[in-house]
Amino acid sequence: MAVGFRLGSLVSRSFRNALSGMSTAPSRGITSVIDPSIGLSEEQQEFQKVAFDFASKEMAPNMALWDEKEIFPVETMKKAAQLGFGGIYTRPDVGGSGLSRLDTSIIFEALSTGCVSTTAYMSIHNMCVWMIDTFGNDEQRHRFCPSLCSMEKFASYCLTEPGSGSDAASLLTSAKRDGDRYILNGSKAFISGGGDTDVYVVMCRTGGSGSRGISCLVVEKGTPGLSFGKKEKKVGWNSQPTRAVIFEDCVVPVTNRLGEEGQGFGIAMKGLNGGRINIASCSLGAAHASVLLSRDHLVVRKQFGEPLANNQYLQFRLAEMATQLVTARLIVRHAAQALQEEHSNAATLCAMAKLYATDECFKVCNQALQMHGGYGYLKDYAVQQFVRDIRVHQILEGTNEVMRMIVARNILQG
Structure with missing residues (x-):
């Protein structure tokens, strides 16, 4: 418990x-x-x-x-x-x-x-x-x-489809009402945990086109009509399986709908505001570890008869990495506080934090790999895994291009 x-x-x-x-x-x-x-x-x-x-x-x-x-x-x-x-x-x-x-x-x-x-x-x-x-x-x-x-059961979030990534409101997975149940048809792509998890929070179309026609259903593993695609081979994020989630006349009781019909897109977006803070925080952890790995490597590794730590260029790069990390941490924590307090600009601040932290923390990790030289490219050294694992953070929970659109729209409307 x-x-x-x-x-x-x-x-x-x-x-x-x-x-x-x-x-x-x-x-x-x-x-x-x-x-x-x-x-x-x-x-x-x-x-x-x-x-x-x-x-x-x-x-x-x-x-x-x-x-x-x-x-x-x-x-x-x-x-x-x-x-x-x-x-x-x-x-x-x-x-x-x-x-x-x-x-x-x-x-x-x-x-x-x-x-x-x-x-x-x-x-x-x-x-x-x-x-x-x-x-x-x-x-x-x-x-x-x-x-x-208690994690006796695990959950997956099902929004993205093969034909709707950044344009989530165009999703096509349909749920037709049939008495006290829905008949669900369609597929979701790039689902973390897909096939290994027990509960799927699924965005589907119960009404007309656009965001107002989307509802949210909870689909449990073992439901007839629910199946999964092959396990994807990925650059990183390999400790979590990723599969397509497929619905073929999948019968889901109406009692598994969250909220009312048509509220699904709003539920999905509110979930993603927090998700963006969460994934930015994961990038912070990778960058933090990479800065410390770089520091230790510079102290131990010698070239031209002295430790790399004595090289002023590398000192400057380490200082830049530390500054990027701390700056990213501050904007993420600021956005997290705004989301908690339901600030009117919370969604935009979450987008800003996700954009900045995932971009800058990837740069930090990538620079850490460079500082390790050839060793950084070996899987015996953790720094390469941090690089591979956080690269996708600039894509998921809304691409960083979409984050820029959200921020720009807020500024232009202000």
């Missing part, structure tokens, strides 16, 4: 119990200028310590193996759920931790230092649980959320 986070003194109590026997300092030797605990409350630092410790002990030692063997680390994620990481911003009455969007960002950044791919899937899972918790009725919340928060 998940050890849910709670506000106030109960949070501290829960986490002090979880911290017993654990290292209370981030495991990668954090230096002061890039210390991600700067500005956090005591409770947030406790969440962060637990996440860093879990990343160091349970994820980092297995990161390369999960990538090479394409292992979906179910048991490790269940352990994470025992710390409350299965439903971080889901309400406590259904097993969630009830934490804020900023708390969530802090946790995902820390976990990603251990394995970006696994943490990114967990972020998608958390988004799905939140959507059911927020837009479902009490019966749906209590039916689905507890087993998802």
Whole structure:
């Protein structure tokens, strides 16, 4: 059963119990200028310590193996759920931790230092649980959320289709009402966890064209008519399976619809606002780890009779990497706070944060690989996996080109 986070003194109590026997300092030797605990409350630092410790002990030692063997680390994620990481911003009455969007960002950044791919899937899972918790009725919340928060079951988000990526409102998967059930037909593409997960939050067309004709259904694994495509071979994100999800006269009860008919697109977009913060936070973790790996490499590696750390050009590049990381962290945390407070510009700030953090953090990781020279291109060195795993962050949860469109539209309308 998940050890849910709670506000106030109960949070501290829960986490002090979880911290017993654990290292209370981030495991990668954090230096002061890039210390991600700067500005956090005591409770947030406790969440962060637990996440860093879990990343160091349970994820980092297995990161390369999960990538090479394409292992979906179910048991490790269940352990994470025992710390409350299965439903971080889901309400406590259904097993969630009830934490804020900023708390969530802090946790995902820390976990990603251990394995970006696994943490990114967990972020998608958390988004799905939140959507059911927020837009479902009490019966749906209590039916689905507890087993998802404990990660006894896993969830996938189904929006993208073979013919509708950035133009999500043009999706074609249809759900025809037939009494107390829907008949679902169509397919979804690039679904994280597809085939291995238990619950699919599906956007489908119940009405006319455009965004107003879209509804949201929860489809459970084992439903007749639900099938999956082949497991995709990917550059990164290999610890989570990716498949097409296919519906052929798939019968889904009306009681599995979240909200009313026609509300699905709004539900999807509200989910993605948080998803963009989450995936940006995963990029922060990769960049943070890469800066530290680069620092250590520069100190140890010698060329022309002295450590690379003495080379002023490399010192400048390291300083730039650290500045990019800290700047990205600040904009992500600012957007997370705005989303929590339901600021009128929250969606745009989430787009800005996702755009900036995923672009800049990829540059940081790529520069870290360059600093490692030929060693950086070897799979024995973690830096190459961080590069491969976060490259897709500039594409998913809305491409960064779409993020630019969202930001520009806001400015032009202001």
